[in-house]
Amino acid sequence: MVLPKDIPSSAENYMDSQTLTKLPISSILIIIAMQTEALPLVEKFQLSEDQKSVFPKEVPWVRYQGIYRNLQINLIWPGKDLALGVDSVGTISASLVTYASIQALHPDLIINAGTAGGFKAKGASIGDVFLVSECAFHDRRIPIPVFDLYGVGLKQAWKTPNLHKELDLKVGKLSTGDSLDMSAQDESSIVANDATVKDMEGAAVAYVADIFKVPAIFLKAVTDIVDGEKPTAEEFLQNLATVSAALDQAVTKVIDFISGKCIHEL
Known part of the structure; x- marks a missing residue:
């Protein structure tokens, strides 16, 4: 959405959330960790660097x-990591780019799209795309009262x-x-988090998005079955390209659904 000129254009000065939800969505920020995941969407939406x-x-x-x-x-x-030339995956990069992007671009909505490991015990299969209901961390263990909850960081x-109903997406915890x-x-x-999928970015994006409301x-999208028989790294690399295509289709359907709607209509 375009803010009125007399309203300062900074994240700290966003209008109250009730006002925001009544305005049409006009600006979407997509955070995506890997180039293989990103490029199909760049082509689909005809984006320019x-x-x-x-x-x-x-x-x-x-x-x-x-x-x-x-x-x-x-x-x-x-x-790419400046020293090693690999995708800058993980929570540190995800939180930094989310913070900087909110400050610079003031999006109405953030979409964190990416591949993930899935658990067959929770009904996940290769190529499934899940709409996440909540995010939490599984490797921030702080066994002190209240700090333990901060470590989990549930968001x-x-x-x-309406999006879920229209697109019939699977829903799971991340x-x-x-x-x-x-x-x-x-x-x-992860079991305590009741997670269906696991990744390396989502809860970090959720943490920053929550700060700025x-x-x-x-x-x-599921590239590998964590509780399956194949080695995770092998299965991930084997399925990355094809599952990225499934992710591309899902994100496109979501964007098409969002077009012309307000936040509260999602």
Whole structure:
């Protein structure tokens, strides 16, 4: 949405949430961790890479932007690690780019889209795309009263009953940690989180979005079955490209649904 000129354009000065939900959505921020996941969406929405970055020149973050169905789309990919040249995955990059993007772009809605591991015990299969109901961490163990709850960092995703009904997406809880594998301690925490999918970014995005009261939804496509028989890394790499295509289709359907609607209509 375009704010009136007499309202300061900063995240700290957003209008109250009740007012925001009654205005049409006009600006969407997509946070996506890997280039393989991002590029199909860049092509689908015909986005252009921003040659004059809104971010500090020292960071590798990449912004793709454009207009799709009257929506301003900003897709942010954290880019390649400057030392090692691999995708900047994980919670640190995710939280930093989410914070900086909110400050610079003032989105009406955040979509964190990406691939994830799924649990067959919770009904996940390769290629499934889940609409996340809530996010929590599984590797921030602080066994001190109240600090333990802070470590879990449970955050609710924005409720989207109409979107869920219209697109018939599967719904599940997300658990986030900074490791691709799963230790016994992580597994115990993931079970406690009642998670269907696990990733390396979602709860970090949710944490920052909650600070600034920006509605956020999460779409996670399953590349590997964590409680399956194949090694996680092998299965992830084997399915990354095809599952990214399924993610692309799901995100497109979500954006098409959002077009012309207000936040409260989701």
